[in-house]
Amino acid sequence: MVAKEMLGKFLVRKIGNKERALMITEVEAYTGKDDMSSHAANGMTPRNKVMFGPPGRWYVYFIYGMYHCLNIVTERDGQAGAVLIRGVDGISGPGKICRDLKIDRRLYGKPANKRSGLWIEDRGGDKNKKQETKIKKTRRINVGGHGKAQKRLWRFVLA
DNA sequence: GCAGTGATCATA
DNA sequence: ATGATCACTGCC
Secondary structure (H helix, E strand, O other): OOHHHHOOOEEEEEEOOEEEEEEEEEEEEEOOOOOOOOOOOOOOOOOOHHHHOOOOEEEEEEEOOOEEEEEEEOOOOOOOOEEEEEEEOOEEOHHHHHHHOOOOHHHOOOEOEOOOOEEEEOOOOOHHHHHHHHEEEEOOOOOOOOOHHHHOOOEEEEO
């Protein structure tokens, strides 16, 4: 699973001429119709369609009337799947990350690269391997759905 | 524990 | 057009 490989990498946000790089500490994986807790569980809609597209693009959605959440598409074109970035160094909670980094629907469907102003860098080197042992797996937070999907250990946290 | 808040989606 | 739901947060 791609999700845990993202732990320890850096989320870099460019605002104006300033860059902020924050280590990713908490993620959750979501897939498609085999995952009842996923936005993509019931097929493609205008909101989730980027999840079905090629990987490496941002899936940003607005929720509860006041927060955005940031995901990156991870599965091959045609296969729904994304990883929700729930926590970075110094900020915990997907809503707060988007608020602090000024992430909103304008990034929806944009690629993760410098051009879009939001991307991921691997600055870890060998450190990542040591962190492997410190990754905790838990159930996902606040997901709907039922049974098996809720019990999946698809939340990964860096200790 | 739960209110606040509005887009999204199924239903019609 | 309407109503239920929601991958959240902050305050109680």
